[in-house]
Amino acid sequence: MMKKLFLTFALFFFVTLCLSTVFAQYEPSMQIGLPEGAIARFGRGGIREITYSPDGTRFAVATTIGVWIYDAQTGEELDPITGGHTDRVYSAAYSPDNKTIATTSRDGTVRLWDARTGKLQKTLTGHKSWVLSVAYSPDGNTLATGGVDDTIRLWNAHTGENIKTFKGHTDNVSSVKYSPNGDTIISVSGNGTVRFWDANKGQLINTIAGYHTPIAYSPDGRTLLVTSNPNNNEHLVIKDTIYAVHMLNLITGEPVKRISSLYYVNCVAYSPDGKIIAISEGERFGLWNATTGKHLKTFIENTHEVKSIAYSPDGKTIATASWDGTIRWWNVQTGENIKTLKGYIYINVGQTIKYSPDGKIIAITESNEISLWNATTGKHLRTLKGHESFISGFTFSPDGHTIATGSTDGTARLWDTHTGESKKILVRHTNHINEPIRIDTPVFSPDGKTIAARSKHNWVWLWDAHTGKTIITIQGKFSHVRRYMFSPDGQILATNSRGKPVQLWDTTTGKNINTLMGQAWHIMFSPDGKTIATTFSNNLVQLWDTITGENINTLFAPNAYVTVVLYLQGKPFAITIYEDETVSLWDVALGHPIKTFERHGDGIQNLSK
Template sequence: MKKSVMMLMVFSLAMLSSSASIAQYVPSTQFGLPEGAIARFGRGYINEIMYSRDGTQLAVTTDIGVWIYATNTGEELILLAGEHSHFVFSADYSPDGKTIVTGSWDNTIRLWDVRTGKNRKTLKRHGYYGISSVAYSPDGKTIVSGGADSTIQLWNARTGKNTKILTETGKGVNSVKFSPDGETIASIDGKNSVGLWNARTGNNIITFNPHTEYIYSIAYSPDNKTIAIGGMETLALWDVATAPQPLKEINAHKDRVSSLAFSPDGKTIATGGWDSMLRIWDAATVQSIREINAHNGAVRSLVFSPDGKTLATGGGDGTMKWWDVHTGENKKTFTGYLGGNYIRYSPDKKTIAITAGGLVHLWDVSTGQYLRTLKGHRGNVSPVDFSPDSKILATGSADHTTRLWDINTGQTIRILEGHTDRVYGPVYSPDGRVLATRSRDDTLRLWDASTGKNIKTILRDNESMNFMFSPDSTTLAVGNSNGTVGLFDAQTGEKIKTLRGNTDYIYTVLYSPNGNKILTKSRDGTVVLWNAHTGKEIKTLNIRDKVIAAMYSPDETPLAISVNRKKFSLWDVTTTQLLKTFDGPKTRYLPKRYQTSSRHAVGWPPEQVRSVSYSPNGETIAAVRHNETVQLWNVGTGKHIGKPILPLKDDPPDGTTDVVYSPDGRTLATIQIDNMGSTVRLWNPTSGRHLKTLKGYDNCANALTFSPDSRTIFTVHRGGTVLLWDIPSR
C-alpha cells in the first residue's frame, strides 16, 4: 500500500470504497435527495430554528433546506429541499402551520406544503442578490423578505404578488421581523443600523445605530413595546416608542450574541453566543437566571416553544438540542448538522471520516448512520488517516498536536506533542507501525504508532517537503526544497543515504509499486529515476519542454509529461525516449465566448496548458487549458477523443476547472470551481460521452472522491452535506 503526502489541486482526494449493493440507509439519508444521489451524509449547517404556532412541529433551517420534526416524539417527518439552487438562509411557518416560506441565496422565495413537501409557489423580485431573511405576518396574509440588494419587500402570501418594495440605504438587509401585532417590521442592515417600518404603508418610522459595533440578532417582546438587540458581547433592550435611547444594556457573552428570543410570556430572554453559552435573563431586570454550556461551538439559533417550557438551540458543533427552561436539563440532542472539508474511508470499508473545522465526524457507510464526533482539537483538522487495521484514526491540527482516536469509542488514545506549528495530514506506514507527521514548523517527525514515542525529528528547509513510505514500510523517502532526497530508516529515523541529482524544490517523490525504484520531479525541470536500494541514479530526463507531471504507468514504466508552445508530450524516463506528442485543439472548436477572455489569452502557448492528467489504466490523457476547456486524447493513437469539454453556460469566466480520473480510468470527473461553488460532471474518457451531472442542493462541491471500485463517487458540499452517487454504466 502506497503512502504519499501530496495535495491534489484544491480539493482532497482520499481513497474511498463503497459496496456495490446499497444497504438499507436510515430514513434521514433518503429525505429530499437530489436526483441521482444514493444517500446523504449530514443535514447541513443550521441557520434558523422555529416552532409551528401550535407547537406540534419544529423546523430546522439548514443550508440545504428545512428539516421538520414532530415535537412530541422527535421524529423526523420530512425535508423541504431540492428546489433552491443555493444556500437556504431563512424560513418561517405560516400561522396555520400548513406552509413554510424559505429564502435562499439563489434570489428566490419559495412556499412549501408542509404535509407533502411540494413547492407551491416561487417568488422572484430581489434581482441579482440573495435573500437573507423571510417572515410571515401574524395574520398570515403578508410575507416580508430582506435581501443583499438592500431592499425589504412585501408579498401577498396567497397570490405571491409583490406588493411593496422598501429601499434601504445600507449594505444589504440581514434580518427582518414582524412585530407580534403585525403593525411594524424591524430590520437589521449591513451597516449595523436598525430600522422600524410601518407594515401597512411601508414608511420608515425610524432608523438608528445602537451603541454596538455589530448587530447579530433582534427580537420583539410579546407586548410589542420592546426590542432586544444582540451585539458584540452585548444585549440591549430598547423601547420601541422612544428609540433610539436604550432602556438597558449589559455584557451578556464573551463573544458575539448570535441569537436571542423572548419567552412567550415576555418575562425572560434567552441569548446564545459564539462563546458556546446559552443564557436566560429576567426581562425586567436583565439579571442572569441561568447559564448553560450548550454547544461545542457557537449557538447559532434558538427559539422558545409556544408553551415556554422548552428551548431549542442549534449549534456550530452540528447538533440541535432541546432544553428544559426551568431546570436547564438537556432533554434531547439531534446530531448530523455537519459540514465537511476532507474525507477518508477506513481500509475495512465500514466507516467514513469527514473533517469539519476542529471536529471529525464518523459515519457508518452501509447505513448512512451518524456514529460520533471526535472532539478535542482546538484548531482546524487537516486530512486524516486510518491505521491499516481500521481501529485508530490519526488527526493533525492547527493546534500543533496530533491525536490518535479509538473509532469505536470516540476517545482519544494519546496526544502526540512536539510540533510548534500547524500539523498537516498524518500518514501511517503501510504496516501501521510508524506514523509520520509534517508541520509548518519546518520539521517532519516519525512516531511509534503503538506507544506515541517520537522516534526522530527531521529538520528541513523553509519550504514544504513531500515524502512517501516504501511499500514494505522499511524506508521513508523525503524530498527537500534544495533538490535532495533523503532516505530514512522508518523504524529508527536514521538517515540511510541522500540522493543528489535534482537541484531545486522536489515536487514529486514516488516509489514504484514493487518498491525497487523512486521517481522524483523537481522545479529545475528534471525528472530522475533512482534505484531505491542502492540510491544510485538510473536515468535523468532533462529536456527543454516544461515537465508538469511524473507518474508510473500500469506496467510500472516511469513516465513524464511535458508541455511546449503547441503541444504536450509523453516520455519514458527509463530510456528518455519520446513516446508520443499530442497536438492541442484548435480555437475553431470553441464557441465564441471561450475564444476570448479577460483573464487568459486564447491559443496554445505554454501558459495555456494549465494541467495534464494521465488515466490510471494508461489509456487516455486529459488536458486542461486556461480558458477552462478540457480535451481528451487516446494515449495509443495520440488522437483527440470527442470534442473539447466546455465550461457550462452559467459557469463564471474566472472559474477553475480540474479533472479527476476514477481508479479504473474508465470515468473522468470535471469540476468547475469558483468562489461561490462548482459543478461536477462525469464523462466516459474513451468516447468523450457525457454520463451525468451531479447537482447537490446548493450546486457547490468542495471535494470529490471516487470509490476504489470506481462504482460510486462522494461529493462534499459547502452546505454541510456529503452526497453519495452511483456512476452510470459506461
C-alpha cells in the same frame, strides 16, 4: 473545457475506487431529495436556525440542505423538506396559519412548501444574489426577504408576486423581521446598520448603526433586542464588557437597557410573555430578567456555542441548536435537558471526508472532532472527541482499526476506530512561549507499523504505530515542509518544501540519505521504490534515482498550465493540459510525448501522434 474533461475522468476514477462497497440500504432521511446521481446523504447539513410552528405542535430545523420537521411533543422525525433548492439553504419561516414553510437559499430563490406534505408550491425569483433571511407578516399575506443584493423584497404570500423592493442598505441584508403589529420591518445589514421601514409604504423610518444580528422583538412590539460584538471573529474573554445585548425603543431606536457580557453574543430570544430573555454568549446559555437585566439561570457551561434559540409558544420549553450539530430541548423551570438530537453536520471548506480501507465507514472532520458513519446505512456511529482545536488532517491505518489525527492544538493522536477511544497522544508541540504549533495530517507507512507527521515549523516525527513511541525526530534543511511520503517498502521517507529540493530519510536511523537538487511541488515514488518523479510549477517533471539521488531525466512542457504525473505498470507518465485545449501524454523516462489529444467541437475528434 479539456481541463474540466480531465477532472471529470479523475473524479470518476476516485469515486470508482472509493465506492467499493455496494450501498444496500439507507435510512429514509438519507435518500429524500438527493441531487441527481447521489446515492446517499450523511448527516442533515449544518444548522442555520430553529423554529416552532405557531401552534406549537411542530418544530422545524433549517439546515444547509433543507428543513427537518419534528413532532414538538415526542421529538419524532417527520418528513423533511429537501431537494428543491439547488444550493445552500439559509433561512426558513412558518406561515402564521401553520400551513406553509418559506425557505431562502444561496441559489437566489425563495420557495414555498406545504408544511404537512413537503410539496413545493411556488418558487419566487427576483433577488440578484443569495437570499439570506425570510419573515411572514403577522397576517400571513406578505413575505419579507433580505439578500446579498442589499435589498429587502416584499412578496404576495399567495401569488408569489414581488410587491415592493426596499433599497438603502450598502451591504448584504442578513436579517429581516416584522413587528408584532405588522406595521414595521426591521432589517440588519452586514456592516452593522439596523433600518426601520414602514411595511405598507416602503419608506425608511430610522437608521441606527453599530449593531449586528441576531435581533428579536418583544412580544408587545415596544422593544427590539440587538447585539454589539465589536470583533466578530473573537469568542474570547476580554477585560472590558464591550460585548452586549441592547434593548432599543422600537419607535425612537434609542437604547433602553443594556445587558453586558464578557463573551461574544451568539443569539437572543424573548420568552412569549416578554418577561425573560434567553441569551447565548460564548460557551454558555442562560436566562436574564427582561425588566431588571439580572442573570437568572445558566443551562450549559463550557460546550459548543449555541447558535439558535427558540421558545415553545407556551414558554415552557426552549430549543437550542449548537455548533457541534446537536439540538437540545430544555425545561425552562428546572433547566433539565429533556431531549438531544444529533446528526446535523455541514461539510465546509477545510473539512475532510475519507473512507476506511474496507469501505464500511466514512469519517468526516467537524472542527475539533471526527464523526464516523456507517457507509451502508448512513447511520452515525460515533464521534472522536479530545482535540482542543481544529483537526488539520487524519488518516486511517491500512487495516482500518486506527485513526491518526493532527491538530492546531499541537497534538497528534491515535484513536480506536471501533470504540472511538483515544488510544495515545503522540506529541504535544509548542513554541518558546508554550503556544501550540499545528501538526498536519499524519501518514502511515504501507505496512501500518510506522506513522509520520510534520509540524508547521519544520519538524517531522516518526512513531511506532502500536506503542506510540517516537522512533526519530527530523528537522529538515529547508523551512516549511509541506509534503511527506513513505517509499513502498516503508524504509524511506521523502519530504519536500514547496519549490525546494526533496530530502530522503532513512526511517530506521533518521539519517538524511539524499537530497534531490531540483525544485519540487509534488513527489511520487515508483511502485518498486527505485525512482521518484517530482513536478514543479505547471510544466516541469523530473525523474530521480532513489538510491543515488541522480537526475535520470527532465521533461519540460513550456506552455502547459496543468501537469499530472502517474505510474502505469511501473513506468512514469505525465499528462499535460494546454491553453489551446489540447492534452499530451508523455513518457517521462524518455522525455518525449507519446500522443496529443485535440478537441474539436463538442468532443475529442482527432488523435494525433
